[in-house]
Amino acid sequence: MELNYKIAIIGQGYVGLPLAISFSKFYHTIGYDKSLDRIDELNREHDSNLEVEVKANELLSFSSNKDDIKDCNIFIITVPTPVKENNLPDLSFVNSASLLVSKYLKKGDIVIYESTVYPGVTEDICVPLLEKESNLVFNKDFYCGYSPERINPGNNSKKVNNIIKVTSGSNDTIANVIDNLYQKIIDAGTFKAPSIKVAEASKVVENIQRDVNIALMNELAIIFDNINISTSEVLEAAKTKWNFLDFKPGLVGGHCIGVDPYYMIYKSKEFGYFPDLINKSRELNNSIPNFIIGKTIELLSIHKKNIEKSKVLILGYTFKENCNDIRNTQVEKILSGLNHLGCFVDIYDPLIKMEHNNLIENPFKASNKYDAIIAAVSHNEFLHYTINDFKQISNENLVLLDIKSMYSFSTWKF
Template sequence: MTTIISDTEETADEGTSGQYAFETSDEGTTLEHPTDRSTREATICVVGLGYVGLPLAVGFAQSDYRVIGYDVDDVTVGRLQEGVDTTGDLPDEAIQDGDISYTTDATSIAEADYVIIAVPTPIDDDERPDLGYVESAAATVGSKMEPGTTVVLESTVYPGTTREVLAPALEDASGLTAGTDFFVGYSPERATPGDDEHGLADVVKVVSAQNEKVLEDLATLYESVVDAGVHPAPSIEVAEACKVVENAQRDLNIAFVNELSMALDNMDIDSRAVLEAAGTKWNFHDYRPGLVGGHCIPVDPYFFAYRSAREGFDPELMQTSRQVNESVPDHVAELTIKALNQSHKTLRESRVLVLGLAYKAGVGDIRSSKIDAVIDALQEYDIDIAGYDPFADGDAARESFGIEVQERLAFEGFDAVVLATPHAEFEQLDLESVARKLTDDPALIDVTGTVGEDAAVDAGFVYRGL
């Protein structure tokens, strides 16, 4: 049996060729794990059926593996058992196809050769990594897995987590020893919700493990479902670090253009025109200002900074980038207030409609959305806020944001529109028609430059944008 984690330093014997390779521990115990994926005889259990785990489970099932999808959420598992996609990223047929069973019964983990853990890893109120879900999953898996299992962690973590947190938790719960009785590896998820062109099969998979034999085994396993190929990392820590560095780099680049936008706004210079002009140079990187939400970019830099600080080095540039991007919601609120003032509106009597409540275009996920910070800042001025999102669940949005959420888009009676999330539906708005439905001298705050200043001004709006 195999559960994936990664990065132990023991070196396995070469073993025998064929469907199974045999590995002899220091204690003389002989364990076996599948290495020939062509027969698809391995059973894989995916723990955590969210935006990362569910596509992974479906991907393996579609490649003819027997898959167990385990989650502690009764509602999620119930809907999946009914054949309903719970993420919005997969067709319902994909949930129903293949040899896959969805369950809340942890005893089924014992049937798996590989256990892949894909649970959330948020930060706490002090911006420190919260590994509670990982530890809980490890305790459950460890209490059920059989000797010989390989456990792979896919959750975003700081370098060292697999070796220092996951493996010991598995050992404590199982009474087994990592590298001897079971094996671990790490393969960072690279899921991009709402992006059909960069799914599981389309993005190179970084894979690491505690020894060369397990690494070879896991690389073969993932190659069977990832058409783009596999990159074997030299250590688990390298694989863990690469994940947080990928998103820290994006955070830094976005912070630069966000700070640039704020500075150019004070100079009364169009930042998007500046970026367009600068973009004509062949080596200029095309990043645009905006709210930085979601589960990766606003979180991953904190994981890296936490581990780095433990070793006595504070990555100041990375932390400054976070501060810049966290200040953008207040800047958007300030732009909204300036636009309302320019429209001769009394703030406490103003009504503002926010278009888009999800953290990115094309998805309905409102968790980790930065729109709530914009709303909070505007409500400090007693501005009445309503919202609309064609993808987000209305009830969940009402509870999360504490505002009126429209089921059907209506502009009547509002003084301003904040176009926050650039869903494709909003790109098709008839601006002149919208302006007529709003009060006199309406304002449009175009956070992502979806419609552009010229079109908005021509339609009769007071326009502001990043």
């Protein structure tokens, strides 16, 4: 079968595009996305996520025309899995991608899911959709697999090809086929999980582990703040122990760490078990924007600055450093909280180009002065600012809240 692989990657975002480019070095690959704008830019060899270089190649094409995937025999689904307003899993994208694929499914085809889900989504929710529309029988006529993605946008050393990839398949033979397929593009090698559910669970566990550990650091940071000692100094000392885990306090946004735990909470509640620790960690991490707002007010008062009508600058808007992804950014909560208190807030983020009332051009090249500055995201550009740069854009006493502990001269840091 191998020589005849024709691969369709459904969803050309942060996960799907690098995958399409990698597979197209070996196989005919179609990067399909329902967004015309996205396909247009890819056809112009531009990735607005600024993650990969898009280069035309005779085995690679991008399309938003559904029929273009009809001759494919491997379908890889890389669509979003967000949560709804009430933090329940929103499976509408994986469902509609499954329905799309089901229309073109043929005997012998393989459907691999990469979107992050709770254990059971592939076999219990997506497979019935694939069967219903295609009139084919799972594990007899067509097969499935699950292979979670671990890329880390904004970090050049963690790309799809150099991170070990977990693979799985709906039976032993297919698990091997899928594992061999990924081995072709993953230099770091693959890990074949014993089942699809194990592979699904392994991905959420990775992000839950981070969320819980960051929540612990955030809780300690609140305690240390009351004791009036610096959390970063405490952690610097503690991490000299060989088995201390190097987690830091901070804002947890984005579409992974701040979202995936809700998938497991949902699944667990189905069986009547309420996962207190996972849930509490989510609550704690979600409370950090309010903690930062409270800290800003406290410092403005200490420095005898009026809270109402004070001018605040926030450095960074994305959910993490050195990438332009703003999904679920916790900076928005800090902004709206401060606005609510009557502060005038400007935000500077050199990595994003979008319409937003509060976004400004480089404040260090302008004449505005601020009562408080919140350094929220550690983009590389921000690391070079000196105390004089900050003084130059500050009203009287510099009030610099340093969420990412970037500066030795900050007024307050975690």
